[in-house]
Amino acid sequence: MRLDLNAPSLEDNLADLERVACALGEKGIAISLPLLRELPRLLREGGWQLSVMLTRLGGNARLLALEKGAKGIPNYGMAIDIGTTTVAAELVDLNNGKVVAQASDYNRQLVCGEDILSRIAYAEEKGLTRLTELVLDTVNGLIAQLCAERDKQRKYHSGTCSDDVASIVVSANTAMVHMLLGLDPKNIRYSPYIPIANVPPSLSASDIGLRALPDAPVHIVPGRAAYVGGDITSDILLSGMHTSDELALLIDVGTNGEVVLGGKDWIVGCSTSAGPAFEGGEVSCGMRAMTGAIDKVCISEREISISTIGNAKPRGICGSGLIDLIAQMFLHGYLDKKGRINASHAERVRASGEGMEFIVNRPNGSRPIAVSDDDIASVIRTKAAIYAGCSVLLQSVDKRFTDLDKVYIAGGFGSYINIENAQTIGLLPDIPRGKFKLLGNGSLGGARLCLQSQTMRAEAFDIYSMMTYLDLSSSKEFFDQYSSALFLPHTEIDQFPMVRERLDANR
């Protein structure tokens, strides 16, 4: 922002800081002492023209950076989604709300364990410091990368490249928030699973060690519980379900498989401990949705057609590909209801270990990509947990899948999933396709909204306040529902009428 101030006189003797606050229409304004010490010189050297960078992210208006004269200071914010596996970030021009650049990277904590529980175990054994450093490194690396990209786009040369981010919003699961802030996540691991904070206090970039202006406020989207974190609050915020009259279900398919049900009057959420099958874990040929991953599969009478991310040589199968594959195998009779491979299809199936193996593809000159009975069992356990979570939530408020007006799908593969195939395997409920809406990375999207608007940050807090958490870890209903869902598509085929039709048509 550029300020054109009157030079003071005996008649107009406002102090320097009050003159700036007055021009900004603020009654009071926060500023650090080091910056305040520079103010009188900059005002006078700039002939009472001053460029300021202002943030209101921490609540009150705060001056973050000053330059003499009217050349202006760019005003950028960073929305960051810290996932257990992937960290994604967007650089937003706060003057117009536009995303200038985006990037993602693996969470460097992966060297300490694949999933949250193994990271917490690492922290207990070897201390938290390394985990905090690794996630900070990942985030700071992305900030530097995005600022450099912006500078290239804008041909903007600044001596303090990458240090001029004015505000940051972080959306992450509860354990990741703890690790980022150096808070011991130990109590998250054991019943009753108590975080140190679901609503972290107001912090600045320098408190945390993030690469931005030292006083840049860092807003951390509040979470609801140890396993329903701020990433889920962001999903809800992006979906808008918390302001709608409709009854909506939201499913975030990550390692945990969080599920949320509700509308503008109430929201109830749970975590299903679904497991990492859809993120490439516990599946021999599984991989994350990256270049070379088979993300779509279609089986016809004659062949299996696949597509890979980046049209690259296939290296494995990611979550959406696994859903397609298992659904198509089931529809074409390669699998029975229990998910066991039918040995009669000799051309594609061969014995492997204790079970059978289905050969999906044989890349030139390398080991075939194949799924085994065990791989399919992993996927079925994962989908059963998510579907059971949805069922228990609906049961808890005496509703059925057919009462739903909307189903939002968020999470890493939220943008790619084939709804029909997901219904075929019993991951998603068998209700009309029009009710489903893909959110993509809802955690990042919600963080972006919070970065752009104070109202959205208030709404995120409202979501936190209104959400009820349902603990499934000792729920008999959940166990029963889970057991019923360990079939393709489900023990109660009546719940999947359209899938039944497809099966009847194919057989």
Added chain:
Amino acid sequence: MRLDLNAPSLEDNLADLERVACALGEKGIAISLPLLRELPRLLREGGWQLSVMLTRLGGNARLLALEKGAKGIPNYGMAIDIGTTTVAAELVDLNNGKVVAQASDYNRQLVCGEDILSRIAYAEEKGLTRLTELVLDTVNGLIAQLCAERDKQRKYHSGTCSDDVASIVVSANTAMVHMLLGLDPKNIRYSPYIPIANVPPSLSASDIGLRALPDAPVHIVPGRAAYVGGDITSDILLSGMHTSDELALLIDVGTNGEVVLGGKDWIVGCSTSAGPAFEGGEVSCGMRAMTGAIDKVCISEREISISTIGNAKPRGICGSGLIDLIAQMFLHGYLDKKGRINASHAERVRASGEGMEFIVNRPNGSRPIAVSDDDIASVIRTKAAIYAGCSVLLQSVDKRFTDLDKVYIAGGFGSYINIENAQTIGLLPDIPRGKFKLLGNGSLGGARLCLQSQTMRAEAFDIYSMMTYLDLSSSKEFFDQYSSALFLPHTEIDQFPMVRERLDANR
């Protein structure tokens, strides 16, 4: 404060920080990351009993210190008046608002110059760093002294003695605030006399380098202008004139002699550049109000009786003593209207330099304590400036001294001044004694009020907002009034009817 919390369970799964906030009745609560990192351990080791130190001084509730268990944490605040000459401090038990200990010390900046302008000149020549260090040393010394005294009183043993002050209010003139915060006071010295900030931003003890809990909020009482600082706001706050229907005048007799006029609807203030005569400056036998200073003088037919502070051997004369002395000399014919010593009183008067000298006292075996024509001229210039300031303020709103309902006297010697003698020399207006009220150290008193209550801090800001500043530095009215007041008691003796009566009775 002691918190008795429920241990969490699957049904009651509030996060640690939210559990504490909830018990405190707060929606959100500020806490530093280092303290938050300790919270889970302290809660669990203390069996869900927690002692907390909470402050609301910075606006929002903030946790400053935590101890496991229910033994409690003492909660002390510090009210500090930083004068150019003297720094005074009070340690207040914030649980009951009581002053536990008080102390004062010379401002160690005195080695860099006696008055504000010479200190600012020092900063311009040699840099600000030393001045900031010296005033911090003074203040931190007082904090340590007062905390040690409290610990002795309470037999309270803490490993972190003196580091447990939970909130601080500083009241000081504008230049002192600048020097404390390391803000260059240069522009205060030159027209149009613009401070960097009259309302300093929210700061913590660690921002400034004050010896207290690192996050202890430091509230600096807002000032109005370069020469009407937060010390005057504190005076007004303590007097209560800003909430009264009465028309009140407030005079702070320090080096500058600030004067304020008004009531609940408006307040106008000015600084008179009165000079340091009443603080012992520019008077050969002058000294500050400390042990050995002659603070009261009474002249009768037979003798001059004096009293000294601490009943000690007289070493010089402080402000209240000078007022008494000159008033009594004038009443008994030792001085003419222009303040010149009458040479006819041979037993007490002798030639000295270019003028005469009046011998007040001859301590055993040492040089006599005496005032010269020059000394008296200094005092008259000082009293004339203050009286002229009062006159101009009244004129500016078309009022007269007789319209005043109250006159508040603040400043170092505010508690000791003899009103009648001050009227005799024309320092104070000649209106009924019952209208005068001595505030003592109003700056410290106002700081104490701000420390004790959020409402008082808001009122201090209201005073800042409602006060108009009148610059006298180029005011013809002021110069005229000043010239008229360079007599005993004044050119227009009609303004001093009771003094005239006393003079007529004595002569």
